[in-house]
Amino acid sequence: xxxxxxxxHGSWTHSFVQGGHxxxxxxxxxxxxxAGRPWQASEVGLSEVDDADVAVVQRVEELSQVPAGIPVxxxxxxxxxxxxxxHPLAGWDGTxxxxxxxxxxxxxxxxxxxxxxxxxxxDPGPLYTGELPRAAAVINDPVRRGRIVGTDLLPRFDPVxxxxxxxxxxxxxxDHDLPTLHRxxxxxxxxxxTPRWTSLGLSLLxxxxxxxxxxxxxxxxxxxxxxxxxxxxANVEELVREARELIADPVLAKEKGERARDFALxxxxxxxxxxNWDVLLKEVIG
Numbered sequence: 001x002x003x004x005x006x007x008x009h010g011s012w013t014h015s016f017v018q019g020g021h022x023x024x025x026x027x028x029x030x031x032x033x034x035a036g037r038p039w040q041a042s043e044v045g046l047s048e049v050d051d052a053d054v055a056v057v058q059r060v061e062e063l064s065q066v067p068a069g070i071p072v073x074x075x076x077x078x079x080x081x082x083x084x085x086x087h088p089l090a091g092w093d094g095t096x097x098x099x100x101x102x103x104x105x106x107x108x109x110x111x112x113x114x115x116x117x118x119x120x121x122x123d124p125g126p127l128y129t130g131e132l133p134r135a136a137a138v139i140n141d142p143v144r145r146g147r148i149v150g151t152d153l154l155p156r157f158d159p160v161x162x163x164x165x166x167x168x169x170x171x172x173x174x175d176h177d178l179p180t181l182h183r184x185x186x187x188x189x190x191x192x193x194t195p196r197w198t199s200l201g202l203s204l205l206x207x208x209x210x211x212x213x214x215x216x217x218x219x220x221x222x223x224x225x226x227x228x229x230x231x232x233x234a235n236v237e238e239l240v241r242e243a244r245e246l247i248a249d250p251v252l253a254k255e256k257g258e259r260a261r262d263f264a265l266x267x268x269x270x271x272x273x274x275x276n277w278d279v280l281l282k283e284v285i286g
Contacts, residue, residue: 001281004049004070005056006031009077011202012099014178015120016056017041019274024049030065054281060088071284073097079199079220080107087112095284100200100221115280120273121205123265124179127186128211128257133247135160135215136188138181138203139195143169150194150217156240157192157215159247164203186210189253190230190246192239193222200224208264213256215243229260 001021007013014037017023023041026049027033033043046065055066058075066072074089075097083106089096090110098104098116107114135157142151143166151170154160162172163181176184185191191207193216200221208214213230216222217239225232231242246253 001053001285002049002051003054003056003281004052004066006058006062007033007035007037008058010035010037011178011206012077012119013037014039015122015270015273016277018122018270019278024052026065054285056281071286073280073284075099076103076107077199079103079197084108086110095280097280102221103199117273117276117280119200119202119205119268120270121202121209121264121268122270123209124182124206125209126211126261127182128254128261129187130189130212130250130253130257132187132189133159133250134188135190135192135243135247136163136185136207136212137161137192137194138163138185138201138207139167139172140165140175142167142172148195148197150196153194153217153236154192156236157194157243160192161188182206182210185212188212189250190215190243192243193217195219205264205268208260209268211254211257211261213246213253214260215239215246226259226263228256229263230256 003021004024007025017039024044025033025041026046027043030046050067052070055070055072056075057063057072073095077099087107087109089112092112095113095115096109099119101116104114104116137160139149165175168174185207191212191214193204196219215231216225218232218234231239233239
């Protein structure tokens with residue numbers, strides 16, 4: 001298949017372009033193109049995509065840029081701002097794909113057909129060493145996003161190293177390319193997931209693939225994580241205690257990290273993700 005899609009969510013796209021198809025990613029001025037990513041994909045102008053088989057659109061404004069006659073699927077990465085918010089494509093005659101069942105539940109898409117295709121992660125391998133008795137978190141724009149992503153909770157998990165875009169504003173370690181991020185996360189003893197209202201973060205799933213035990217707020221889709229991968233609770237004090245216990249006990253942390261990796265490989269492996277997308281896109285193409 002020749003698939004037109006914009007580079008919107010780098011980590012999700014990194015998984016999607018592993019499917020062995022021809023991926024057409026608009027460059028400037030219509031998109032950011034590959035942006036230096038080493039993907040097996042082509043950066044193109046919109047004048048070069050008239051013969052694409054299907055388009056995966058992730059922002060409403062992209063719909064008008066898809067050449068006439070190309071079938072379209074709309075991918076919704078986000079939770080609504082509030083439960084039961086009407087989706088911009090409610091009543092549309094196409095298909096909206098959600099990345100979690102929670103998002104599908106909370107968005108009001110009206111009569112529009114919805115499908116859930118859960119995340120799949122390119123396995124970085126069991127990199128975990130846990131050599132540093134510290135927690136780690138990945139949060140982009142923690143100041144701007146504030147309580148939504150639990151920025152206010154992070155000091156309670158000290159010592160914690162925070163990675164991600166613009167984390168320098170809170171004393172964090174900034175943005176890293178994916179291989180470097182995975183190596184640095186793997187050195188920390190435990191991963192902390194603090195968002196109150198979000199889709200299931202790919203960084204959380206990547207940490208589990210690495211073999212990190214995780215301590216996560218029981219919010220949105222994270223409630224589906226089993227307790228044996230670390231700790232899942234809405235009680236922050238309980239999570240803080242569990243994080244400290246894991247930091248103090250590297251043997252326990254390694255054991256729970258192995259369980260986290262097993263769960264992530266089974267539930268959020270790449271093969272099922274790519275297979276489910278192939279089934280949907282072939283159906284849409286007809």
